[in-house]
Amino acid sequence: MSRFIPANAETREFTAAAVVAYCYQSDRGPAFVAYKGRQSKPARFYAFPSEERRDANLADFVKQETEREDWKRARREAGHGLEVGDIVYSSWGYEQTNVDFFEVVRVPSARSAVVRKIEQDTIESAPGSMSGKTTPKPGQFEATAKEATHRAAGLHSLIGGKSARGSLSKWEGRPVGVSWYG
Template sequence: MTITARAIPENSTKIAMKSGGAEFHIYEDGKGRPCVVYYRGKSSKMNAFYFKTEERRASHIEGVIKNITAAEKRKAEERAARNKAHNMEPGLILYTSWGYDQTNVEFYQVVEVPSRCYVILQQISAPLARGEESFMSGNSVPNPENKIGEPFRRKVNMSGSRPSVKIDNVATAWIWDGKEKHTSWYA
């Protein structure tokens, strides 16, 4: 059963937060206990509590407001970090390393920077380094001269400790550090 309307106690006093979208309703229940019902945002799910004293109810409401304010601040900081301008330039090489029974390594080159949040990437080949090859494994290095496929556009994620680009649902590209990357294959 889906609740579509908010249950607001009769004879309650409404207290609304300016930011965070919380709405509190304070009242006393049939036993004379101080109570609070509150909702966050557009939610119709209520949070309801009763307390031994008015002070405990006030303290609880203050704590909830403090938590909501901290969460809103954290979300704003994360949003700002995600949308922060990146420092990638044309020619920069990125790599992915992913797989389950094998380690797939792919290299990409930034070919264009259309905006402060996006890049145009081109996959490039990744031959084994110096012909190094052991049983079903080796080390790959990028070859920017040999392009694979068509260039594509991706958003740069700046929210982590270093910039990254999500290539698809399994691979995330990071800035290449200039070292050979271990790769393996199975049959």
């Protein structure tokens, strides 16, 4: 699919916002169609009663998108902030809550970390309750666990993958709730 670019449109590029806008005169008044990045679907497509209102709306959109791009760039550059020996975990499940703990074994860069699944202790809340709390056993790797590289998803968090369901967050040292079906 290709982008709609009106005939006789003035092209305005905003690199910091990753936006390109085409300003033109439509049947309903001054208008613009704006695209984000390489998208073929317009991010904005509006007509206004005056050029001033069109330009003000476009400026607000560009400001918003510039802030979003700056936030994304800062988040990427900050990395995960994890160190070797840190414990991360994923909590997942539909009708029950499962928790898997992993230990950071290598940090190749600020944007990736290598983890390996570790064993955990689970204590049932009350007999037959099918719920409880679990804590990791640092340094005690599961026998079949393999190392897996995960990308940063922000400060103290990694993107899940084949070895972990959901995202991985740094464990804060408190027991984590779990539940199961008998």
